[in-house]
Amino acid sequence: MRAKIVAVRFESTDIKEFDRIYDVLRELYKNEAEFLDPVLMGNPLPEADAVLLPVMAVDVYTKIDRIRQAVNIPIIVITTVFGVSLMFDWESVAYLKSKGLEVYNPHSMELAKTIFKAFALKREMKKQKFLIFQDTPGDGLIPEQFKIFYWWNDECTRDIKEKFGITIVRKPYIDLCNKAKAISDEAARIEVKRWNFHNQVPYERPLLASVKLFMALRDEVDTEGNVAGCGVNCLNEAYDSDTTPCLAWNLLYQDRGVMWVCEGDTSSLMTQYLIGSTIDSAILTTNIYPFLSGMPALSHEKIQEFPRVSDPDDHALLVHCGYFGCMPQKGTSKWVLRPPVLSWLVGENSTAVDAEVDKGPLTLCKLHSTFGSIMIEKAVLEEYVQYPGSDCRNGGLIRVADGYRLMERIYSHHVIVATGKRSNQIKAVAQVFHINVDE
Template sequence: MRKMKANIVPLRFRDADEKEFYRILDALKEIYQEEVSFLEPRTAGDELPEDADAVLFPVMWTNVYTEMDKLLRTIHVPSIVLTTTVGVSLMFDWEAVAYMKQKGLQVFNPHSVELAKTVFKALALKRDMKHQKFLVFHDSKGEGLIPEQFKIFYWWNDECIRDMKEKFGITIVHKSYKALGEKARLIPDDAAREEMERWDFQEEVPYERPVLSAVKLFMAIRDEVDAEGDVVGCGANCLNEGFFSETTPCLAWSLLYQDRGIFWVCESDTSSLMTEYLIGSTIDCSLFTTNIYPFLSGMPALSHEKIQEFPDVADPDDHALLVHCGYLGCVAQAMAKKWTLRPPVLGWHSWNIVGENSIVVDAEVETGDITLCKLRSDFNGLFVEKAVLEEYVQYPGSDCRNGGLIRVPDGYKLMEDICSHHMIVTTGKRTCQMKAVAEIFGLEVF
């Protein structure tokens, strides 16, 4: 996928030193060359080009106070203040930044290069997203193997599709999962074996057919992605309509990300896909979608995962399990520290829900600080919660073969604020970056 860059107009205050302005601007061009297309510099107060995503102030000056009316009249995009050759701003500029915000300008004053890059990426994404697509494969809205669960999910509703389009501009294209499965079946085994030679992944599946089927499904999805064009995210109703495919698309998710930069989500959950794409495109970290089971949710969570009790911890009210299809989540190989394909886990009543020919990803990311996030159903807010991934826990014979044990600051607050059983998890402390992305897209953080 092509590299998105933000169109940024450097602004110089009329009385500021021109030599200093270009000295700092030249350094910023070097630091942010991958994230920014620097347009021709202009004088503060001049009219801006129509394709400007934001303005940049490499040097602050007293004109910010004396010419504020002129700035308010001409600046209708975000302002970014970066006033040093190391890519951040001077502490002496904080008062001017606060003044600009108080007067009504939207100003970003990144304290780190990492945060500044997130801001630039979010600006570029906001523009380019209007021309992009999600390609989602399913044949019904909630019907299937377990309609009593799936029909309640909001992402099937026309309101969800409409609101997502209005908020972000992205187009959702639906295609048949049944037709995709049939296309994958027609791919010869030898073609799948040849494709496998391109990849290096670990698998512990006792016989060849499940892995070959998974590779065929990847090849079929890849063809659909290329034929459609401008696809940045995919999903499939892989669990509830598993009878349409010989296998599960877990491997396809990983290979599509490595091959095309395509994000993937399970169960056709376009709301989670939108969250994943928004955060994954702007923040450099590992991320994945999974199910969250707060200990406070009690017996329904235990019975769903077929386990007798939660892990024994000192403060259980502030803990949760992260588990999806038996393991941590459908993590791309490029984002994991450990990654292996295994036979399927999930059962429903007395039968295997995804079929014996399926595969599942058993992956781990680094333990330590993580950040949870999820777009609210109305797409006007972003749930953000810092947490710690403490360890991995195993329950043999259950639907939690290798899940993540996490601790949050306040489990009761988590239960009040949570907006979905699906949760997007990122590695590291990402709250500040997520707040910046949310502000650019007009989202309230809660």
């Protein structure tokens, strides 16, 4: 996906200077943007995602009415051969914003690439789908939990379509499971040879079952077409499958670039797809357990106490199905396929992913149920903690700025985790999609 960008030149602009900067920018961002033929300010614009201003001019002030009349799409100001905006242009950028124009002036190439990707994604989303497999989302093995989850509601499905253009296609989970079971062991063994991943599953059966599920999912994705994300009601409908989809998600992402989500959570999938498609970082969905949540969290993870730290109110555990979170191998410092932790629920023939990323800055985020705002939380991954025999075999210990504020404003028990300091990039993505930021 590349954004469609049209460069616009002011009448007073030196053409040689315009061409000099524009030629460099086209080369710097050739992977993120398709650059259309330049246009003189005031002339009709071609169909594009945004306007690029490679050179600013006094016309910004003297001909603002003409600019407002001519430009009805967002403006990106990048006015140097370094791929960022010039500091002397900040005043004119602020002026354009004060006149009601939507303007972006990235201070880094990383941020500029995110902005270009966001505009491309906004256009492409309108023809994309999420493919979700489920049969009885509100019932199943643990209905006391799943009945209260918002993502099963028709309102959630409708709002995703209205806000982003993505269509959610739902198919029977049992049919997918039966299709996977019908694949021969020999075909699965051949498929395994294509891949390189470290596994500590003691028997062949769980590995073959996971690969068969991947093969069935891949076929469904190819048949449906335009699938950007997938999910199954894996925990609550585990009785339909002889495995878990953890490995299948990893392989599907590597093979087809399709995003995944645990438990069929379309709200989290929407967040993960939005951020994972525009920001170059490792990304995953997991559960968050602030220490302030107390005994319900400890009981759920079957642990006696949280890790001992000097400021417990500002700490939390990140753990899902026994480990840090189900994520693809890309961007991880450790990735191992292990036997399941929740075997009482998903069966001994299942698998789980034990993955880690480097310690250091993380950025947590989650779209609100209404999709009108996004929560952003800066955090630091301090350690990995292990509780043998519990449901937290290898969780992430994180520190946040203010645990009480986090508890007041948290949107969900599911959070999306991006490695690094990504708040400025997430804010830019939110601006492109006209989503409010709750930081």
